[in-house]
Amino acid sequence: MASFRVKGGTQLKGEITPQGAKNEALQILCAVLLTSEEVLIHKIPNIRDVNKLIELLADMGVAVEKKGPESYSFTAKNIKLSYLDTSEYLEKASGLRGSVMLLGPLLSRFGKGRISKPGGDKIGRRRMDTHFTGFQKLGAKFHYDPKKEIYKIDGSQLTGTYMLLDEASVTGTANIIMAAAMAKGKTTIYNAACEPYIQQLCLMINNMGGKISGIGSNLLHIEGVQRLKGTSHTLLPDMIEIGSFIGLAAMTQSEITIKNARVDKLGLIPDTFRRLGIKLEVKGDDIFIPASKHYEIETFIDGSILTVSDAIWPGFTPDLLSIVLVVATQAKGTVLIHQKMFESRLFFVDKLIDMGAQIILCDPHRATVIGLNRKYALKGIRMTSPDIRAGVALLIAALSSDGTSIIDNVEQIDRGYQYIDQRLNNLGADIVRFD
Template identity: 70%
Template sequence: MKNAFVIKGGKPLKGEIIPQGAKNEALQILSAVLLTPEPVTISNIPDIVDVNKLIELLGDMGVIVTRLAPDTYRFEAKDINVDFFSSEEFKAKGGGLRGSIMIVGPLLARFGKAAIPKPGGDKIGRRRLDTHFLGFEKLGARFNYNPENGFYNVDASNLQGTYILLDEASVTGTANVVMAAVLAKGTTTLYNAACEPYLQQLCKMLNRMGAKISGIGSNLLTIEGVEKLGGTEHRMLPDMIEIGSFIGLAAMTGSEITIKDVQYKELGMIPDTFKRLGIKMELRGDDIYIPAQEHYEIETFIDGSSMTIADAPWPGFTPDLLSICLVVATQAKGSVLIHQKMFESRLFFVDKLLDMGAQIILCDPHRAAVIGLDNQVKLRGISMTSPDIRAGVSLLIAALSAQGESTIYNIEQIERGYQHIDERLKALGADITRI
């Protein structure tokens, strides 16, 4: 029997909540410890399944992992067992963890070879890894797929800097190619690079380790290869997806919530997008304060036409928060078109919201028109299953605002991305039980 959450909804919450460290930054930063034999200390690491699996994987590879505090680890990658990559154990562990692709760049750079099993992860349409592989190939790596054991074998004994135009601005793809390029010979120019804050964090950390990366924050990175990298200390940003989720939670449940230490300048257009849905908030120091609101009204465009919220590569609005916006809009006053451009099948959780009484027209796999109920009709509690991490939290927020009891199954999906979410919501006064 898998775990589930039972939620009694309709209660306003109150209090302060601290966002966890950023999951999507963690997978890159943790992989970067493989670039140096010297100690690297990382703090504000979120305690979630995907991240813990990667830390465990690093340990299996021979990295000395020391936990200094609940959110702080020291890593020392002096003796790496490169043969571990062609083992069945690695296939079992690496194959079930999408983040395992992120260790390839550092391994190629430092050891000149790697093997990777075909990766797994979320079901949100095709997430191609071509960007990673094409980037490595441009740097001079050669690899062949072995269909018998399901591994990609990569030989990169002679990486050379070069001009690379990425076929898409993939965050993980950019990070992986950057990590491979920092130790390559000569200069690499990376255009159409992703420029998310998480990637900026990685580049700044690599520079502190002795790399020479310029253009950080733009989509054109220039990387001058160096001989070797040294140790460093790094503190991860708070998770912007969690911050957005909590903003949505406050609005839907009519709660007064303060989100602490949000690194506001790194949030891009996330706060403004939620403001367009009518949510009031104010910045107090580096905390976002959201007052209890009975109503929030979706803005229209200047000519009076219906608001559209769409995702785009950074600094556009992150696709990970579109499902939160969709749920929040169900109880707003007014209507909005949610346009999910970057992934297929991320909107398919809408059927659960329809069962709860929301008014949504799913136009196609990418677009949903939401007609807000303005809290005139509350959503009603139902039993449901979470399809992926972000939809799971959206459904959790819906359940907390709904009348009656909801049960959410498959909460493993939620816990891949959100640490101790039930305990932290209980601290705000939520009625949520794990069964």
């Protein structure tokens, strides 16, 4: 198990370029199974979850070739369907939550799929009903082996249909889109997720010869085609990294420029941080955050306490609520953080309280943060990263603190952020990785 030793209280300065989007990468990598032709993907982040999925694709028979530091070629011509029945496949797939999105392209192109219960973050329930119900409406038949905890799926007769999703699940929508891409007839998906990453997946499939309309809305129309061809695709910059860097700059009183941020795809992220009092300037496609000692949280128009909550796109992403919570600890003012989607994501606040933050955990979904306004610095402590986003939030807290902190279990952070210690050290941070 690796740990970070973090010396706090240092101002950072410089430019940083966000990695390719992790959540988009997991969808796009699964989509290479939709064709036997070569697919080139650029801006692939070098992070654990993505690398594990690439390894799993290679084990399945996908020819993988690294073309550059962030570019790969994938050719899914000789897929070993028998591998799906092996214990090795099921074990590897169960350790990676993104592996569930292999089902859509497998059902679409080969008519069969296998999956065990997926793994990933322990941040609360993440049910699979949307995925499975969507497949069933397309005509897939499920068999569950309770002893082995394996789902066997027959998708040999997928047929387009109308469906209203019970929730706008991002991965569920992606999975259904890929399954419907080569199903017979027309599929209409209402209450579809419409995140930029879903838009990117749809555009990629259309470039492969697919017929998807309504892209960017929650009403998608998919005309099934007989086959899809190869293509090339470039991932968006990771919006969660961008939000993390904005929060980092504010907490450490640093001057940072985030390069090539694709500001047009960030939705409410910049304005949400502005409501916390953070000054940021958009310069072309870059975001400049000047060094600032104080930032003051806005109130609502009637003077009541600001609430920052997550919502489906184009609402504020739940993956950045941990960052917003940490940033608020040194602001002037009070904010209520309302995490609606996951019931365990706020349970890292005990570490922040130990560091000196003033936070009231109201229940598993809500926390009230009373900003210290820099009157008291957070103090360095030893803590453990419980998940990807909380881990980076704790890293930001440690970098702003008085003293030295130890963060254990940083493999969680590595799952979502590539070379994070090296990249922040290049800006002047003092982070040492050790076993």
